[in-house]
Amino acid sequence: MDIERFRGLITIQQAISDARGDLSTVMQAIVNERSVMPQSNGIVVELRDGDQLTYAAASGTSASQLGLRLPLNASLSGLSILTGEPQHCLDSHQDGRVNRAACDRVGLRSMIVVPIPHNGQTVGVLKYHASEPHAYDEEDMLIAHLLVGPIAVGFSSIAEADAIRAKVDLQTVIRLKAELVSNISHELRTPVTAIAGSLALLKGGTAGELPKPAVPLVDIAARNAERLTSLVNDLLDMDRIEQGRLSINLAPVDLSVLLRTVIEENAPFAARTAVALVLDLPPRPVSVETDPMRLAQAVTNLLSNAAKFSPAGSDVRVSLTIDGRRALIRVSDSGPGIPKDFRSRLFDRFSQATRPRDDVQVAGTGLGLAITKGIVEQLGGSIRLDESVTQGATFEIALPLPARN
Numbered sequence: 001m002d003i004e005r006f007r008g009l010i011t012i013q014q015a016i017s018d019a020r021g022d023l024s025t026v027m028q029a030i031v032n033e034r035s036v037m038p039q040s041n042g043i044v045v046e047l048r049d050g051d052q053l054t055y056a057a058a059s060g061t062s063a064s065q066l067g068l069r070l071p072l073n074a075s076l077s078g079l080s081i082l083t084g085e086p087q088h089c090l091d092s093h094q095d096g097r098v099n100r101a102a103c104d105r106v107g108l109r110s111m112i113v114v115p116i117p118h119n120g121q122t123v124g125v126l127k128y129h130a131s132e133p134h135a136y137d138e139e140d141m142l143i144a145h146l147l148v149g150p151i152a153v154g155f156s157s158i159a160e161a162d163a164i165r166a167k168v169d170l171q172t173v174i175r176l177k178a179e180l181v182s183n184i185s186h187e188l189r190t191p192v193t194a195i196a197g198s199l200a201l202l203k204g205g206t207a208g209e210l211p212k213p214a215v216p217l218v219d220i221a222a223r224n225a226e227r228l229t230s231l232v233n234d235l236l237d238m239d240r241i242e243q244g245r246l247s248i249n250l251a252p253v254d255l256s257v258l259l260r261t262v263i264e265e266n267a268p269f270a271a272r273t274a275v276a277l278v279l280d281l282p283p284r285p286v287s288v289e290t291d292p293m294r295l296a297q298a299v300t301n302l303l304s305n306a307a308k309f310s311p312a313g314s315d316v317r318v319s320l321t322i323d324g325r326r327a328l329i330r331v332s333d334s335g336p337g338i339p340k341d342f343r344s345r346l347f348d349r350f351s352q353a354t355r356p357r358d359d360v361q362v363a364g365t366g367l368g369l370a371i372t373k374g375i376v377e378q379l380g381g382s383i384r385l386d387e388s389v390t391q392g393a394t395f396e397i398a399l400p401l402p403a404r405n
Helices: 003-019 023-032 076-083 100-105 138-157 160-203 214-243 255-272 292-309 340-345 368-378
Strands: 042-049 052-060 069-071 087-089 110-118 121-130 251-254 276-280 287-290 315-323 326-332 382-385 394-400
Touching: 003 023, 003 138, 023 042, 023 052, 023 138, 052 076, 052 121, 069 076, 069 340, 076 087, 076 110, 076 121, 110 138, 121 138, 160 214, 214 368, 251 255, 251 292, 255 276, 255 292, 255 315, 255 326, 287 292, 287 394, 292 315, 292 326, 292 368, 292 394, 368 382
Parallel strands: 276 315
Antiparallel strands: 042 052, 042 121, 052 069, 087 110, 110 121, 251 287, 315 326, 326 394, 382 394
């Protein structure tokens, strides 16, 4: 073993001794000392909290993910916890067990994950990841096993009050991150709106005819301002949903009329992506008690995704049917579909399974489905991916019918 790795282990041991059993200090000492695994570009300690995993300590390219919460069944770390076995990913671009997009965001190509045992259970994992494939070998795995010991001891040595405090501190970090996103979104809304409006006036010729070289530059700026406006609005909606402050105004709504309007409003966007919107309605009106603006927003999100991922020249189909005491709105496309290993986190924030077509110049924020789910649930309905559909993707919104229907 390289002498620098021995020195790193000694440094960690000294830091652990100085920590006097404080779990947070122990975890931070381990993720901060990168000399024991010099090929790594990130080190993470993930702790189990019910059916989720939380980034409790992180360094390198994963440092910004501190406080991140993930479903237990949606990652290699979760697999290690559920099985109690170490996991080794040689190449994230070839390993179907991992979310490649999430790995790419932190520059992860290979990783090792070692479970942390405590009282006969696996309470978390220690993860090392690198920017190169095949970066870890058996010696690296043994070193990682050595380092989970002090973390397990830390769990055993902290009192119940310290455990509660650590959990509260972690929740505070999560809350502060959410508040930061919320505050930044509110602060950005006014200047972004002003920029987008000014660019629209320039494009419209309010300030006179633009010089020819300036036209494409203004077009680029306007598209990006529109994208930024969409992102800010999505962040604000997500914040309102999570805080339970989303404004809902219920009224009797004829779903056939609402869907016709949504199709008409989204037809220009569909035309830009070279797909056709096809609407299939029942012969009789279908009325529900809902918020027409919010429901239209939810359906628009589904249509936007479907149009971006569908092949040029194909159809995006929207249908309305009645199933017992429910009205069903289905949006179907003929795109690549949703990978099976991604479906468990389909409605999570900032989750994107695949990229839109290369010729579609509208990037997503990864918030659309999370917002759609939040809206539909606050309207008293539900949304799901129809997994029986094998070609493309079909999303189904179910809304309760009033008794008179």
